Amino acid sequence: xxxxxxxxxxxxxxxxxxxxxxxxxxxxxxxxxxxxxxxxxxxxxxxxxxxxxxxxxxxxxxxxxxxxxxxxxxxxxxxxxxxxxxxxxxxxxxxxxxxxxxxxxxxxxxxxxxxxxxxxxxxxxxxxxxxxxxxxxxxxxxxxxxxxxxxxxxxxxxxxxxxxxxxxxxxxxxxxxxxxxxxxxxxxxxxxxxxxxxxxxxxxxxxxxxxxxxxxxxxxxxxxxxxxxxxxxxxxxxxxxxxxxxxxxxxxxxxxxxxxxxxxxxxxxxxxxxxxxxxxxxxxxxxxxxxxxxxx
Numbered sequence: 001x002x003x004x005x006x007x008x009x010x011x012x013x014x015x016x017x018x019x020x021x022x023x024x025x026x027x028x029x030x031x032x033x034x035x036x037x038x039x040x041x042x043x044x045x046x047x048x049x050x051x052x053x054x055x056x057x058x059x060x061x062x063x064x065x066x067x068x069x070x071x072x073x074x075x076x077x078x079x080x081x082x083x084x085x086x087x088x089x090x091x092x093x094x095x096x097x098x099x100x101x102x103x104x105x106x107x108x109x110x111x112x113x114x115x116x117x118x119x120x121x122x123x124x125x126x127x128x129x130x131x132x133x134x135x136x137x138x139x140x141x142x143x144x145x146x147x148x149x150x151x152x153x154x155x156x157x158x159x160x161x162x163x164x165x166x167x168x169x170x171x172x173x174x175x176x177x178x179x180x181x182x183x184x185x186x187x188x189x190x191x192x193x194x195x196x197x198x199x200x201x202x203x204x205x206x207x208x209x210x211x212x213x214x215x216x217x218x219x220x221x222x223x224x225x226x227x228x229x230x231x232x233x234x235x236x237x238x239x240x241x242x243x244x245x246x247x248x249x250x251x252x253x254x255x256x257x258x259x260x261x262x263x264x265x266x267x268x269x270x271x272x273x274x275x276x277x278x279x280x281x282x283x284x285x286x287x288x289x290x291x292x293x294x295x296x
Contacts, residue, residue, distance in 0.1 A: 004062040024087035047294035050193040074105040078185035081109030083119035118278035141273035151266035157239035170203035170213040193235035215237035224289035
């Protein structure tokens with residue numbers, strides 16, 4: 001085989017790039033003793049499209065013999081560089097394709113003057129070793145949880161939500177301000193995507209000011225940010241009760257009090273946790289709930 005050619009991804013290639021992600025993710029799940037999570041023809045996630053739109057210069061693919069065999073996407077938010085997605089087809093792993101892709105993604109961050117690198121890593125030791133070599137150290141796990149209607153009801157009671165309360169919305173400017181306080185960047189472009197993608201932000205007010213917000217898109221909760229742990233719990237509970245059916249949420253191990261509250265109320269931890277890795281800590285991430293693995 002010839003050496004893979006690394007180049008930027010064009011919008012019309014996103015479907016093929018997504019197929020690499022699905023195939024690699026399913027292979028990893030099976031190797032860890034689980035089952036393939038997605039059908040091969042799963043549609044491209046809206047967050048992946050948003051990442052390409054915001055950072056087209058950080059989206060790369062490896063092409064060999066006319067086929068895309070690997071992909072990587074990196075997002076820059078202020079001084080932070082985030083490794084959003086990084087996948088190589090199972091049959092092409094161990095051949096240097098991933099190394100070449102990651103080098104281009106890292107160079108993108110350097111060209112933008114970033115100071116901090118972070119990512120969510122699977123438990124694959126090969127991937128973790130590569131991230132350690134790129135200067136990112138393991139910090140804490142990220143747990144995926146699901147709560148049914150009964151668990152959500154218990155969570156609302158635990159948070160002290162009044163069932164007669166009027167749901168309080170959160171405008172974009174306020175959400176951006178709170179996000180900047182805990183994340184060191186307002187994430188305006190990502191919050192705008194959440195809104196366009198059907199997300200609704202609910203808020204918690206204290207002393208006449210918004211103390212926390214949480215987005216809900218379909219059954220998924222996040223992102224969420226708060227000024228203290230109590231407000232974060234209340235915002236997550238408000239988002240969970242703002243719709244019907246089960247809800248899912250990804251909670252960093254740094255959010256220990258929120259994690260304990262969810263589990264004690266009957267939320268179930270599912271799947272294999274991912275690992276938050278970062279070149280150094282930043283912000284107040286114990287008060288932040290990510291939107292998911294692609295945009296964080």
